[in-house]
Structures are given as C-alpha cells and as structure tokens.
Amino acid sequence: KNEVEQSPQNLTAQEGEFITINCSYSVGISALHWLQQHPGGGIVSLFMLSSGKKKHGRLIATINIQEKHSSLHITASHPRDSAVYICAVSNTGNQFYFGTGTSLTVIP
Amino acid sequence: DGGITQSPKYLFRKEGQNVTLSCEQNLNHDAMYWYRQDPGQGLRLIYYSQIVNDFQKGDIAEGYSVSREKKESFPLTVTSAQKNPTAFYLCASSKAPKTSGHYEQYFGPGTRLTVT
Numbered sequence: 001k002n003e004v005e006q007s008p009q010n011l012t013a014q015e016g017e018f019i020t021i022n023c024s025y026s027v028g029i030s031a032l033h034w035l036q037q038h039p040g041g042g043i044v045s046l047f048m049l050s051s052g053k054k055k056h057g058r059l060i061a062t063i064n065i066q067e068k069h070s071s072l073h074i075t076a077s078h079p080r081d082s083a084v085y086i087c088a089v090s091n092t093g094n095q096f097y098f099g100t101g102t103s104l105t106v107i108p
Numbered sequence: 109d110g111g112i113t114q115s116p117k118y119l120f121r122k123e124g125q126n127v128t129l130s131c132e133q134n135l136n137h138d139a140m141y142w143y144r145q146d147p148g149q150g151l152r153l154i155y156y157s158q159i160v161n162d163f164q165k166g167d168i169a170e171g172y173s174v175s176r177e178k179k180e181s182f183p184l185t186v187t188s189a190q191k192n193p194t195a196f197y198l199c200a201s202s203k204a205p206k207t208s209g210h211y212e213q214y215f216g217p218g219t220r221l222t223v224t
Contacts (some may be wrong), residue, residue, distance in 0.1 A: 002150065031210040041196055043215040050210070086150070090210050094139065094202055098150035 003027045006087050006099035013106050019074040021102045023087030026068065030094075034061050034072050035086040037101065043086070046072070077106045110135045112216035114199050119221045121193075129184045129219045131199030138204035140182035141213065144168060145196040154197075157182055158204055186221065193223045 004025045013019050025032070034046040047054050047061040049070075054061050058081075060073040074081055087099040112133040121127045133140065139158045143151040153166030157176040171190025176182050182201075186193045197220075200213040 004150065033212065035215075041198075041218040041220070043198065043218075045212045045214070048210070048212050088151075092210070094211055094213075095153070095156075096141075096151075096213060098143075098152075100148060100150045 002099070003097040004087055004089055004099040006085075006102050008102060009100070010103045011105070013077050013104070015078060015106055015108050017077050017106075019077050019081075019104065019106075021072045021085050021087075021104070023070045023072070023099060024068060025070075025087075025089045025097070027089065027097060028091065029089040030092045031090050032063050032070050033088040033090065033096070034070075035088060037084040037086060039083075046085075074104075079106045079108050082106050112199060112201055112214055114197075114216035114219050117217065117219060119219055121221070121223050123223055124188045125223075126188060127186050127193075127221065127223075129186065129197055129199075129221070131182045131184065131216055132180055133182075133199075133201045133214070133216075134180060135201055135214060136179070137201035137214070138179070139202045140176070141200040141202075142166075142172070142174065142182070142184045143198045143200065145198060145218075151198065154184065186223075193221060196220050 007022050031050045037043045058075045063070040084101040086101045088096045115130045141156040142154040155174040157163035173185045198218045199216040202211040202213045
C-alpha cells in the first residue's frame with residue numbers, strides 16, 4: 001500500500017468547471033505538498049500546508065490532519081490547467097512520499 | 109535567476125554503459141535529491157545529500173552512484189548494474205531539513221534516459 005493515495009487517477013473537465021482532486025495519506029507528516037507537472041516534465045510546487053486552507057488565485061488547497069486527507073480545488077478551470085497534479089507528504093527530516101498523480105485535461 | 113538545471117534533457121545509451129546525469133543549483137540549498145519517475149508510479153528516491161561530501165541511499169539506490177563534492181552540484185551515475193535504467197530522472201533541492209521545520213523542494217526540468 002502506498003503511503004499517499006490520490007483520486008481520481010484521470011480527470012477530464014470542460015472549461016469553467018470546478019475541479020477537486022483528493023489525497024489521503026497513512027504516515028505521520030510535517031507538511032503536505034501539492035505539485036504540478038506539465039507535459040515537458042518539470043515539477044513546480046503549488047502549495048505546502050500543515051493545517052487549514054491556502055489559496056493562490058483559482059487554486060485552493062485544504063487539509064484535515066485528523067482525517068489525514070487533503071483536497072486541491074481549481075475554480076473556473078482553464079485549458080492551461082491541464083497537467084498532472086501530485087500530492088506529496090514530508091516528514092520532519094524533509095523526506096518526501098509521493099502519490100502517483102492525477103492527470104487533468106481541461107477541454108475548451 | 110536562481111534555479112536548478114539538469115542536462116541533458118534527453119539521453120540515449122547502449123546497455124552496459126555507465127552514464128552520468130548532471131544536476132546544478134544556484135539556490136544556496138544544502139540538501140539535494142535524486143528521484144526516478146516511471147509511468148503509473150510516484151516519484152521514488154534514489155539518493156539524497158544534506159551536506160557536501162555526505163550522501164545517503166534512498167529507496168532504490170541499487171545500480172546508482174552519486175557524489176557531492178560541491179554544494180551546487182549533485183551528479184548521478186547510472187551504472188550498468190541498474191537492471192531497468194530507462195526512466196525520467198528528476199533532481200531537487202531544498203534548505204537543510206531541521207526537526208522543527210519543513211521546506212519545499214525545488215525541482216529541475218528532468219532528464220529522460222533511454223537505454224537500448
């Protein structure tokens with residue numbers, strides 16, 4: 001069993017739709033990270049959070065520590081949001097455990 | 109601009125040859141990491157280094173070797189002992205981990221290695 005599980009694996013949405021990607025983890029963590037990987041392969045960090053909720057533009061990330069669950073929401077989705085979204089958790093030694101990613105395609 | 113560079117972006121090698129992947133950062137980060145990404149799997153840690161001249165094995169170190177002679181550089185050698193070397197390799201760096209803190213990892217653009 002993976003330490004980090006994401007759902008769904010693949011997601012197709014129409015432009016403008018509200019999107020939710022879920023992440024559950026089974027290990028003790030120091031922080032949870034949402035990452036974005038574009039088709040070229042490079043990965044950028046979207047959020048790092050250890051409690052509550054964070055918002056950057058149209059992206060919102062939430063975490064429930066008691067339930068060991070996090071969600072990434074995208075409001076008013078756009079084709080440029082098409083990418084693989086990866087959930088990862090880190091421990092106090094900054095070792096990361098990664099989910100397998102959610103491949104999002106937003107259709108115009 | 110500060111960041112992490114990996115070269116080359118694509119690399120082709122014949123089976124039985126060793127190959128070295130480059131990773132350089134100018135973020136003044138102490139910690140550096142090498143990951144391997146395969147289709148349908150999460151990133152897996154190969155090696156990491158928290159300080160110059162010191163490095164630790166990750167979950168899948170067999171068939172790989174690293175060096176950390178300079179803070180900025182953390183090259184990865186894929187040896188002929190690695191049974192399935194074809195993969196996408198990502199380098200990352202972060203501030204040195206401390207028990208009271210947690211830091212983002214910054215990733216390079218990756219190197220896609222194909223061994224035939």
